[in-house]
Amino acid sequence: MKAVRIMEPENLRIVEEEKPHIDEKNNVLVQVKASGLCGSDAGIYHGTNAAATYPRIIGHEIVGEVVECGPTAKKVKVGDRVIIDQVTNCGHCYACRHGRPNVCQNLQVRGVHIDGGYREFIAVPDEHCYILPEGLRYVDAVLIEPTTIAVQACSRAEIKEDDEVLINGQGALGARMLSIVKLYHPKKIIVSDIFDEKLQEALENGADIAINPMKENFAEKLKEVTTDGYGPTVSIDCACTKDSLGTLIGVTGNAGRVITMGFTTSPTEVTNFGITSKELDIRGSRLQNRKFQEVIDLVKEGKVDLDHKISHVCDFREAQSAFDFNDTHDPSIRKIVFTMEGEPYKVRPDKD
Ligand code: MN
Ligand code: ZN
Numbered sequence: 001m002k003a004v005r006i007m008e009p010e011n012l013r014i015v016e017e018e019k020p021h022i023d024e025k026n027n028v029l030v031q032v033k034a035s036g037l038c039g040s041d042a043g044i045y046h047g048t049n050a051a052a053t054y055p056r057i058i059g060h061e062i063v064g065e066v067v068e069c070g071p072t073a074k075k076v077k078v079g080d081r082v083i084i085d086q087v088t089n090c091g092h093c094y095a096c097r098h099g100r101p102n103v104c105q106n107l108q109v110r111g112v113h114i115d116g117g118y119r120e121f122i123a124v125p126d127e128h129c130y131i132l133p134e135g136l137r138y139v140d141a142v143l144i145e146p147t148t149i150a151v152q153a154c155s156r157a158e159i160k161e162d163d164e165v166l167i168n169g170q171g172a173l174g175a176r177m178l179s180i181v182k183l184y185h186p187k188k189i190i191v192s193d194i195f196d197e198k199l200q201e202a203l204e205n206g207a208d209i210a211i212n213p214m215k216e217n218f219a220e221k222l223k224e225v226t227t228d229g230y231g232p233t234v235s236i237d238c239a240c241t242k243d244s245l246g247t248l249i250g251v252t253g254n255a256g257r258v259i260t261m262g263f264t265t266s267p268t269e270v271t272n273f274g275i276t277s278k279e280l281d282i283r284g285s286r287l288q289n290r291k292f293q294e295v296i297d298l299v300k301e302g303k304v305d306l307d308h309k310i311s312h313v314c315d316f317r318e319a320q321s322a323f324d325f326n327d328t329h330d331p332s333i334r335k336i337v338f339t340m341e342g343e344p345y346k347v348r349p350d351k352d
Contacts, residue, residue, distance in 0.1 A: 003119035009047025026123035027070035035117035036061030060086035062117030148291035166232035169239030
């Protein structure tokens with residue numbers, strides 16, 4: 001079996017490894033069909049993800065076909081098309097007891113702490129498999145995972161109808177966030193990004209206002225576009241740069257919520273006053289709390305559309321060039337997805 005292993009930061013190798021076997025715990029063998037390249041995978045490759053351990057087979061957006069089931073596997077059967085929950089938890093710590101396995105004290109995330117999806121086969125517990133909607137292509141189904149991340153962040157944000165929501169960043173995660181924020185019907189959705197092309201797409205996809213902070217004064221513009229110059233009442237950080245937390249604390253209105261999703265460990269400046277004076281809630285949102293079925297149901301109900309969202313499909317053995325290309329931050333990049341069956345490198349597969 002071939003796999004993409006990050007030996008240590010900046011050292012990516014295509015390795016030959018033994019095909020995994022099912023056992024009592026990991027009672028389902030899945031032949032991986034596609035696996036997405038996420039910002040956090042790039043972070044692990046570059047050594048900027050504080051949670052990761054090495055050497056590691058990365059990839060946590062994992063879809064495939066069930067090819068073998070142990071006797072205890074009840075949830076799926078051979079031939080099922082599935083996506084795999086990346087969160088494995090202990091079940092007994094404080095977080096687990098309070099229904100928050102995504103921040104389990106003994107958390108092990110596929111592709112981060114334990115081996116993930118950039119390989120041909122993976123053995124997992126049947127309860128971590130979710131059956132894909134019929135007709136959804138594997139490469140598009142990868143996007144169920146980032147959508148669960150968006151559902152998680154919105155649940156942490158407790159969005160109400162009179163909220164004015166800022167989504168900072170319109171990369172792959174920001175775009176998924178927009179698709180979920182919309183379902184809450186907030187009073188206003190504001191998006192920001194440094195690429196006008198991405199802002200234009202966001203406006204076409206339901207954002208009310210778009211701001212390019214490279215071209216406009218971010219704080220002033222946010223006052224201008226929110227009711228009574230109040231500022232956004234919910235700010236969700238999908239850009240996750242070193243300084244975006246401080247910026248969002250500055251612009252968010254009184255009694256608002258700021259949702260962080262980044263993994264940088266670089267210090268940034270925030271003040272007590274900035275938080276206390278407005279009584280802001282600064283809430284982290286990590287991974288997702290068993291949100292796969294919810295997203296799959298949203299897709300089936302037609303409330304979330306995952307078609308035509310990925311920009312690049314690439315054979316996983318070409319991972320090095322894909323990661324190098326991803327580093328260019330080329331504005332054409334929406335989502336890069338790896339396939340495991342020798343699919344030729346294609347740009348915008350839906351458009352040819
Ligand atoms: Mn992801
Ligand atoms: Zn736990």
